[in-house]
Amino acid sequence: MIILYISNIRTVDKSRSHFTTTLSKSLLDQIKEIAERKNSSYNFLLEDGMNWVYETYYLKGSFSLPPRPADRIKINTTFNTSLFNKIKSRAKRLGKNIHANDLIEEGMKYVIGLEQDLF
Template sequence: MYDSKIRFKDLTRSHFNTTLSKSLLDQIKQVADEKGSPYNMFLEIGMEWVLETYYYKGSFHKPTRPTDRVRINTTFNTSLFNRIKARTNRLGKDIYANDLIEEGMKYILSDYKK
């Protein structure tokens, strides 16, 4: 039988659509499942790392974009996602939020594989 779990709405979080590498996302979801946490929490940890690491123009070199990107709809802390979007403008031309989120995903995966 279905057991409904009522959750309180967190007003600091909003739904966002973005495109991310399917292979990276699958690996993040696997880590999240092993840790018993929602995967978007790990995405946010990676986003915080990106904000701390890439501050100045030229500090982030645009990677080649993955060919396996899929569109996802997930919830992020609104302020955090907006800071990521603003950081793309500071870092240079043709750098987008999903590039920075994927960089954070790579960091998370390297950190949790240790």
């Protein structure tokens, strides 16, 4: 008799994929603190910011690239595949020097700002 083991600890969500990107460590630390207070995953907060960026910056010239943070680190995370691809595409549309991680960091600043407004 064969018994199949099914883990309920981490359910598979086929809409999500693993990605590697570089993000500001200080922004990421703040996002992780917010996620802990909200009893949520930091990935979901990153996606909230990505959604805001996607809805806000759509015209070429609507996003000016701030100085890139010197504290960027490589992270492995999961994102909704469709959303991440939209952000990558939007970055290309906004300008040749803009990358997805620039837009993700802009979304992180937005989420951090929302949280600071609550306190």
